[in-house]
Amino acid sequence: MSLNIGITGHSGSLGSTIKKHKSENKYFFFRDDIRNKKKILNWFEKNKLDVIFHLAAIVPIKLVNKNKKKAYNVNYVGTKNLVDISKKLNIKWFFFASTSHVYRSSKKPIKENFTKVPISYYGKTKLISEKYIQKNLKNYCIGRIFSTSNKNQRKNYLIPDLKDKIKKVRKKIVLNNLNHYRDFISMRNISNVIHVLLEKNFIGVINIGSGKSIYLKDIAKIILKKYKKEGIFKDNKKKTYLIANIKKLKKITKLKFHTNIKKMIF
Numbered sequence: 441m442s443l444n445i446g447i448t449g450h451s452g453s454l455g456s457t458i459k460k461h462k463s464e465n466k467y468f469f470f471r472d473d474i475r476n477k478k479k480i481l482n483w484f485e486k487n488k489l490d491v492i493f494h495l496a497a498i499v500p501i502k503l504v505n506k507n508k509k510k511a512y513n514v515n516y517v518g519t520k521n522l523v524d525i526s527k528k529l530n531i532k533w534f535f536f537a538s539t540s541h542v543y544r545s546s547k548k549p550i551k552e553n554f555t556k557v558p559i560s561y562y563g564k565t566k567l568i569s570e571k572y573i574q575k576n577l578k579n580y581c582i583g584r585i586f587s588t589s590n591k592n593q594r595k596n597y598l599i600p601d602l603k604d605k606i607k608k609v610r611k612k613i614v615l616n617n618l619n620h621y622r623d624f625i626s627m628r629n630i631s632n633v634i635h636v637l638l639e640k641n642f643i644g645v646i647n648i649g650s651g652k653s654i655y656l657k658d659i660a661k662i663i664l665k666k667y668k669k670e671g672i673f674k675d676n677k678k679k680t681y682l683i684a685n686i687k688k689l690k691k692i693t694k695l696k697f698h699t700n701i702k703k704m705i706f
Contacts, residue, residue: 442466443532443638444488448474448522449495453593454537457627458493461635470496474518481525489529493634494522495537497566500596504562515565516572523576533579533641535634540586540623540649540682542567549685552584552645559680570645581642585630586623586649586684589704599659599705606663612670618656619675623649623683626704629697636693646692649684650699662702 443465449455450469459467468487472479474496483489497515498504504511519536526534541563542556558564573580589599606613625648633648657673664671689695 443490444468445491445493446470446483446487446489447493447495448518449497449537452495452499453588453590453627454630455495457590457631458495458634461631463635465491474521475513477521477525480521484525484529489531491533491535491638492522492526492531493535493537494519497537499539499562501560501562502596504560504565508561511562512565515562516569519569520572523573527576531579533581533638534573534577535581535583535637536569536573538566538570538582538584539563540584540647540684542570542584543682545680545682547681549651549683550647551685552647552688559682579641579643581637582645583630583634583637583648584645584684586625586647586682587654588625588627588630590627591704591706598656599663602660603663603705606660606667606669606671609669612672613664614672614674615660616674617676618660618673619679620656621653621679621681621683622656623652624654624699624701624704625650625697626699629695629699632695633689633693636695640692642692646688647684647686648689649686650697651684651686652699653681653683654699654701659701659705662705666706 445465446468448470470483498511541560542558543550544557558567570582593600
């Protein structure tokens, strides 16, 4: 039996990837302001939605820090609107795209039950959204997505901004604050994970990552080599680590993740 799936964040990289996912389910994309509760309700009722994939958010740290009030209203208030209506209309399953930024840096792979101390204001907006979901919904899945990219990712994210900066310089560039370790997973893998979690009707919180550590300097070196440029690195005083423990993810989905950072970049 096919489901009517409502998706917010249709224009983002993940939303665009899900559009291409082969499924018997029907997708309905929300194209209005997520802060407008009336428009959300009309969208729910018009399309007789069964399931929600909530992907919409202001994500790039630069944009979040530039306008924290707007980030709060979109990331938290927008989520609250969706949750309230989902509860009222008895939505069967609610997926929330959260983030690894709800965790503090840890040299050990991060489990879902690790202490939550958001590493950024973006992480704070996601954590308060998580708490509201857990308090008000029963059939929810919170997917804490670690780092991701693709060759068409928009500016204000780490990798596209690095590519843009490196392409523009003549020969040599100074690169700051890249002595950090992150866990990258492809958009296609994330899309597959979400659909399997839906099929399994998974309820609760789960990390979505590759479980592999990638040094940000190594990403910069790949880009430098591609454009035949030279980089000088100036490190931050403190390294940070956000790497997922994906034991739960592997056990539930049975999926394998073949992470190729070069394919994500170019």
